[in-house]
Amino acid sequence: MTSSFDLIVIGTGSAGASVAQACRQEGWNVAIVDEREYGGTCALRGCDPKKVLVGAAELVDRTARLQGKGMTDRANINWNDLMAFKRTFTDHIPGAHEQKLQDAGIHTWHGQAHFAGEDLIEINGETFQAKHILIATGAAPAPLDVEGEEHLANSDDFLNLEQLPESIVFVGGGYISFEFAHIAARAGAEVHIIHNNHHPLKGFDPDLVDELVEHSRTVGIHIHLNVSLQQIKLLADEADKKRYQLTAAYKQEDGQIDDKRSLLELECGLSVHGAGRAPNIQQLQLEQGGVDYSKKGIAVNEYLQSTSNPRVYAAGDCADSPGLPLTPLAGLEAKTVAHNLLNGNSQTTDYTEMPSVAFTIPSIAAVGLSEEEARKQISHVEVRHMDMSSWYTYKRTNEQAASVKLILDTEQRTILGAHVLSGEAGDLINHFAVAIRLKLTVDDLKKVTFAYPTIASDLGYMLKL
Known part of the structure; x- marks a missing residue:
């Protein structure tokens, strides 16, 4: 006899786990499955462990920049010690993550899941029926079709x-x-x-x-x-x-x-x-579930529901949605899916601001419209591209590469987009994300008294019009 669930979630990353827990809190009979360790890419093999390594590399870079300016010794990385430190952030996650789900009353499985019908999921040779199914399988390295x-x-x-x-x-x-x-x-x-x-x-x-x-x-x-x-x-x-x-x-x-x-x-x-990475959906046998997809992921409507099988929803990197393939966006889409599962399709995802950072040294960050997008959409645009390397914030650490490009609506006096290259880009971009989200004008931001000298105190110089 086939077991039945209100919801089966495929994937235990930030999107899948949060939807599973939200539905379980409302009394749903929920199951979740992952072919890998529980916890998802960001926590186990992405954002979090990467940033631990970046922190050490930043220290090496900063001490190198300050040679002859107060520093006499350079920092060096001991790779074995650094990797051991990184594991203190990751090793405990799979067990703790799975235990948390089990403590909430969610059925947990390990194995490869695939569709056996429009409402049927097969896991390790056993078939389960579900009223609803969430695909939250993330992304994987895209095939390159290269010899070797x-x-x-x-x-x-x-x-x-x-x-x-x-x-x-x-x-x-x-x-x-x-x-x-x-x-x-x-x-x-x-x-x-x-x-x-x-x-x-x-x-x-x-x-x-x-x-x-x-x-x-x-x-x-x-x-x-x-x-x-x-x-x-x-x-x-x-x-x-x-x-x-x-x-x-x-x-x-x-x-x-x-x-x-x-x-x-x-x-x-x-x-x-x-x-590049591609939606991790090839193994799901979506055709057997009547689930349409493209190379961009599961085809979904504005409610993140499959366009071809209403039982199915998708969130995160595996969904063909407007959201960028970023952990915060997966979490944002998960909230939309959870609401629509529990209350019917009545909520869409607001993608107004999607800040993105590449944690190079220095970092590069972006939020809002690009210069090209802004010029196509709006006639009254000003682009301000400023070299900040001589500003106190960056000169004090001898940072050689620091610049910002702001895309401004001169009629509405709002920020359309912000692009930053600097060691402080990851923090600075969030101030612009707040401004875009709340539709703050340049004048609103200039009214704020920021602590000095800080990253945010540079906003006033950037926003002089």
Whole structure:
């Protein structure tokens, strides 16, 4: 006899777990399943452990900048000690996370789940019926279709390295590659990034990205733009020390391979996939559940409900929604799903502000409209691009790369978008997120008295009109 549940959740990250708990609190019979450890990407193999490593790399960078300006010794990273410290943030999570769900009365399973019908989920050979199903399976590295692709490590592997190789090549110019490249370079590795066009870090302001690329090169990161990866070859596998060779072809301005230039060949001890992620839904057998999807994820309506199977909802990186693939957005969409499951479809997600940060050193951040988007949508736009490296906030730590670009509506006197490159970008961008969310005008912000000298006290200089 098939067991029945009010809700089956697939995925235990920030979206899945919160919806499961919200529905269980209302008395629903809820089950949750994950093919991996409980806790999701952010807590176990993403944002949180990454930021621990970034913290150490930032300290290395800051002491290096202050040599001859008061500092006499440079900080150095002991990789083994750093990874042991990182594990104090991650090792306890799977057990604690699962226990919390069980204590709430939620049925927990481990295994691969897939649809066996429109309201049927099969797990480890057993079939369960559900009135409602939430897909919250996140994302996974996108397939590259390159010879030797099986030799590529992924972000999970990098965050669990017992020893840091002497040389690393990151494939793709996304935030994973750039963040990890900055960590590895500060830890003493030779680092290369290869990217298939002239525009890495898609989603961030191109002018600030250019500044970051140039600064990254000054700290020893080799960045190869407009090259196409052709092959990854394993050269040696002795005593746990592997050697790889990556071959890439240079591209012309029109995107075609430039046959007149020699191939780029790089040897390394580790090659890492950083060329984007895709919705983690291939294993779900969605066709059997009548669930429509695209390469962007589960097709959903404004209520985050499947457009083809009303029993099914999706949230987070696996949903084809307007939300960026970020943990706070997954949490935001989870609140929408929980409300609509419990109360009927009556709530949509407000994506007014979606702050995003790549934790390079310095960081790059964005919120609101890009310059290109603003100029297309609004006629009365002012763009303010300011170099802040001479400002006290950055000069006191000898930070060489610090700039901001603000997109302003001169008629409404509001902030349409903000883009920041600096060691303080992650905090500064949140002030602009508040302004965009609350529709504060430039004059509203200038009325605020900020503590001085602080990051926020620079807002007044940025907003002079």
